Amino acid sequence: MEPSTHESPSFFDRYAYAIKAVIILVLIMVLLIPTNLIQSVIWERRDRQEEASKEVSSRWGNEQNITGPVLAIPYKTNTSNYVYLLPEQLKINGELLPEKLQRGIFTVAVYNAKLQLSGTFKREAMASLNISPSALDWEHASLLIGISDLRGIDNQVEMKWNGKNYLFNPGVVSSDLFSDGIQSPVAINPADTAAFSGNFSLELGIKGSGRISFSPIGKTTTVGINSSWPSPSFDEAFPPKTRRVDDKGFAATWQIQHLNRSYPQSWEGKKFNIHSADFGIKLFLPVESYQKSMRAVKYAIMIIGLTFFVFYFIELSQRRALHPLQYALIGLALCIFYTLLISISEQINFIMAYIIASVLTIGLIIAYTAAAFKSIRIAAGIGATLTLIYGFIYVIISAEDQALLMGSLGLFVILALIMYFSTTIKWDKLGQKNTTITE
Template sequence: MEPSTNESPSFFDRYAYAIKAVIIVVLMLVLLIPAHMMQDLILERRDRQNEATHEISSRWGGEQNITGPVLAIPYKGAVNEPTYVYLLPENLKINGELLPEKRHRSIFNVAVYHAKLQLSGTFKPDALASLNIPPSALDWGHAFLMIGISDLHGIDNQVQMMWNGKNYLFNPGVVSSDLFNAGIQTPIAIAPGDTSGVNGDFTLELGVKGSGRISFSPIGKTTTVGINSSWTDPSFDEAFPPKTLRVDDKGFGATWQVQHLNRSYPQSWEGKKFNIHSADFGIKLFMPAESYQMSMRAIKYAILIIGLTFIIFYFIELSQRRALHPLQYALIGLALCIFYTLLISISEQINFMIAYIIASVLTIGLIIAYTAAAFKSARIAAGIGVTLSILYGFIYVIIRAEDQALLMGSLGLFIILALIMYFSTTIKWDKIGQKNTHIQQ
C-alpha cells in the first residue's frame, strides 16, 4: 500500500460556492421579470376596475361638486361685449346626510351615495361697490341664480329656492360657463338699479346621487358645512380638513368652516377672472378593498423577499454542507413570485389583510414542504418557515404604514443586513472549496 497523497482541488472545486453565488444573483435578477409581469397584471386589473367604476357612475352619477348659489347679472363693459358680474352670498350654510351604498359590477365594488343637502344663506349687494360699475350698466331684469352641479344626471328632486319670500324653480343649464360648465339656473327679477332687491335670506333643498366623492366650493364670506353619514371609511384629502371630525363603527360626522380670507377669489367680480374651484373641499368614500394599490406596494419588495430567501438557503448550504441545485433555487423563487398572483386574485374577493395571510400561508407552507424534502431536515424547514413568516409580516406592516413606510423599511433593512453580516462571520470562508483526496493503492 502506497502512502496517500494530497491532491490540490481544481479551480471549479475551489470556487464552486463563489460560482454558485454568481448564479444565484443572476437568477434573482431573472426572477424580477415575472415580478414585473405581476405589476402589469395589477395595472390591467385596476384598469378593469376603473371601467366598472365608470360604467356604474355613468348610470348612477359621477363625482359631485356643489357650487352655489351664485347671482349672475348681465353687464355691458367698455368694449360693448356682453358679460356677467358675479355676486357670492354673504354667508352659506350646508347641512346634509350621505346615504352610502355599494354597487357591484362583476367582482368589482363601487361606492355610491345619495346626498340630501339643505343650503341656506344671505345675499348682500355690498361687494358690488368694490367693482366701480355704475348701476345703469347692470341689466338687473335679466339676472340669474346659478348652482354648479358636476353631473346633472344625479339630481333626484325638483330644486326650488325660497328667497325674499318668493319661490324660484330651477331649470337645467347655466347662462355662462365662466364659473362652471354644468349646473342649474333660475331667472331673478330685480328692479333696475334697486340693489336692495339683492338683500335677503335663501333656503333650498338639494338631493343628488353620486359616486366616490362629493365636494363643495366655499363661496360664502363665511361657509359652514356639516355632513353626517354611516360610511365608516371616509377620506378628507382636499383644500381644507374638517374643523371637527368623528369617525367610528357607526359612520362619521364632519364640519368645516371656511372664511373668504382662506381662498383666492373675492365676493364679486366680472367675467372669467377667478377659478371658483381653487379652494374646493369635501369627502371621498374610501373603499378599503383598494387592493391593487396595496398589492403594488407589496410587489415593490419582491427583490427583498427573493434575495433574502436565497441568501438564507445559501448560508444553509455553506454551514450544513448540503448543496441545492440552481434549478431548486429557481423553483423556490417561482413559488415566491406566485405569492403575488395569489395575493391579487384573493384580495379581489375578500379583505386585503385576510388575502395577504392566506397567500403567505400557502407560499410559506409550499416552501417549508419543499425544504424539508430537499434537505431531509424538518428542523431546517421549520427555521425557514419562521424566518419567512417574520419577513412577510414585516413587509405587511410596511405597506400598511404608508406614512412611516420609509423609516420602518430603512430600519428593517439595517437590522436584516446586520444579521446577515453576523451570520457570515460564523462561516469559515477559508475552508470552503478545500478538498483532500486520498489515493490509496
C-alpha cells in the same frame, strides 16, 4: 511503503461555492422578470377597477361639485356680459346616504346627498365695481347653481327668495363660472332694497359617486355634512373645523372666510376661477388591495434574496447541495405568492389574503425543502424564517408613514445577522477535497 499523497483540488472544486453564489445572484436577477410582469398585472387590474367605477358612475352619477347660488346680472348695453354677485352668507347642511355597488368583483362607493342651502345677498358687495345700477338689467337677473353632473339631480329644485317660490331650470346663462348647472330668473327692483338684500333657501337632492365637493363662495361659508360612511377622506386644503369619525359614520363642519380664497365677492365677466378653492369629501374605500399589492411586489427582490441566502448558508453549514434548478423552483414559488395575493385580495380583505397566500407559499416551500434535504428540522427552520420575513414585509407595507424607517432598520438587522453567520463558516476549508492515503 510509498509516501502519502494528497490530490490537489481542481479549479471548480476549489471555487464551487463561489461559482454557486454567482449562479444564485444571477437567478435572483432573472426572477425579477416575473415580478415586473406581476406589476403589469396589478396595473391592468387597477385599470379595470377604474373602468368599472366609471361605468357605474356614468349610470348613477359622477363626482359632484356644488357651486352657488350666484346672482348673475346682465348689462343692458351688452347682454353677453354679466356681473356676478356672491352671497354674504352661505350655509350648506346635509346628509350623504352611501351605498356600495358591485360591478363584477369590483366595489364602487356611491351616495345620495340631501342638501339644504340657505343664505343672504347684499347689494353693498357691488360697490367695489363702480358700476351704475342703471347700466344693469335687474329685471333679467338670474340665480345660478353649478352642478357638475346634472344627471344626478333627483328632485325638482325649488327656491324660496324673500317669501316667493322660484323653480329652477336646466342650463346657465353664461359659461363664465361653470359650464353645467341650473338657473332661476329672479326679477329684482333696484329701488327695492329689501327685495335685493333678501334671504334664499332651497333643498337639493343629488346622486353622485366617490366624492362630493363645494365652492366656498359666501363671504362666510359654513358647511355641515354627516353620513353613515365610516371611512371618509377630507381635503387637506380646507380640513374640517370639527370632525367625528367612528364605526357609525362621520360628522364634519367647515367654516371658510372670503379671505381664504383668491376671488372677490363680485366681478364682471370671466376674470376669476370660482373653483380654485373647492373642498370636499371622498368616500374612501379602505381596502386598497392593488396599492398594497404593488408595495409588496417592490420587496420581492428582498424576499427572494433573503430566502436564497438562507438556503445557501444551509448548504455551507450542512454540506448539502441544492441544484440551481431547485433554487429556480423555490424562486418561482416565491413569485407565485404575489399572483395568489392579488387574486385572493380581490375577493376578501387584504390582510386575510396576505395570510392565505403566505401560508400556501411557505407550506409549499417547507414541503419541498423537507424532500430536498431529507430533513424535517431544516424544513421547519426554513418555514420559521420565511414566516418572519413575510410578517416583517406586511408590517412595512401597512405602516405607510414609518415604512422607510422600519425597512431600513430591518435590513440593517438582517445584514448584521448574515455577517454574523458568515463568520461561523470556515471559508478556507471550502472546496478542499480529501483523498485516500495509500501506503
